[in-house]
Amino acid sequence: AQSVTQPDIHITVSEGASLELRCNYSYGATPYLFWYVQSPGQGLQLLLKYFSGDTLVQGIKGFEAEFKRSQSSFNLRKPSVHWSDAAEYFCAVGTGNQFYFGTGTSLTVIP
Amino acid sequence: DAGVIQSPRHEVTEMGQEVTLRCKPISGHNSLFWYRQTMMRGLELLIYFNNNVPIDDSGMPEDRFSAKMPNASFSTLKIQPSEPRDSAVYFCASSRFWGETQYFGPGTRLLVL
Numbered sequence: 001a002q003s004v005t006q007p008d009i010h011i012t013v014s015e016g017a018s019l020e021l022r023c024n025y026s027y028g029a030t031p032y033l034f035w036y037v038q039s040p041g042q043g044l045q046l047l048l049k050y051f052s053g054d055t056l057v058q059g060i061k062g063f064e065a066e067f068k069r070s071q072s073s074f075n076l077r078k079p080s081v082h083w084s085d086a087a088e089y090f091c092a093v094g095t096g097n098q099f100y101f102g103t104g105t106s107l108t109v110i111p
Numbered sequence: 112d113a114g115v116i117q118s119p120r121h122e123v124t125e126m127g128q129e130v131t132l133r134c135k136p137i138s139g140h141n142s143l144f145w146y147r148q149t150m151m152r153g154l155e156l157l158i159y160f161n162n163n164v165p166i167d168d169s170g171m172p173e174d175r176f177s178a179k180m181p182n183a184s185f186s187t188l189k190i191q192p193s194e195p196r197d198s199a200v201y202f203c204a205s206s207r208f209w210g211e212t213q214y215f216g217p218g219t220r221l222l223v224l
Contacts, residue, residue: 032210034212036215042217042218043115043202043204043215043216043217043218044154044202044204044213044215045215046212046213046214049212051210090154094209094210098156098167098169098170099144099156099159099213100156101153101154101155101156102153103153104153104154
């Protein structure tokens with residue numbers, strides 16, 4: 001069965017530090033891959049997506065993600081975190097007629 | 112563009128009552144999605160429409176749930192009768208077509224007492 005795993009429920013980083021959020025998926029073929037961010041009380045906003053081509057994808061707000069087929073991973077990175085990045089981050093996989101979201105990683109940014 | 116519009120933003124109802132959630136997708140988008148978000152189960156896709164036609168409703172939890180899309184600019188998600196375990200945030204999202212970027216509405220926070 002298809003699945004999306006975000007192993008880190010909660011991460012705390014200092015402002016200015018680098019960030020990596022992990023995402024692993026289980027699917028036979030290469031799915032469509034997405035990262036969304038959700039601020040409290042808000043809907044989800046797309047950060048970036050991967051369909052094909054270059055495995056390093058640039059997104060909004062300075063985020064990037066790298067697709068690694070051999071590891072079935074699509075980790076999200078940011079070189080320097082800002083306090084406004086504190087939010088919930090969701091990895092998602094689109095396959096066939098279905099979308100699967102990970103359980104999310106909550107990011108806290110400390111001054 | 113106003114983005115995806117959902118109404119109501121909050122709904123409090125009593126068990127057994129009918130609840131109707133509404134969604135207006137972004138103009139020109141051909142795909143519409145209904146999601147449910149809870150602490151226990153995270154974000155779940157309930158149903159998705161393409162060109163107003165339901166394509167996959169395998170995520171709809173029970174027969175108490177139904178969704179319609181009578182035209183390209185309006186969709187409803189109905190729960191009848193509602194139960195306390197239906198309490199959640201329900202999101203509507205739309206995209207130009209399936210696989211493209213989904214744009215989410217602000218959600219409807221439902222509380223069933």
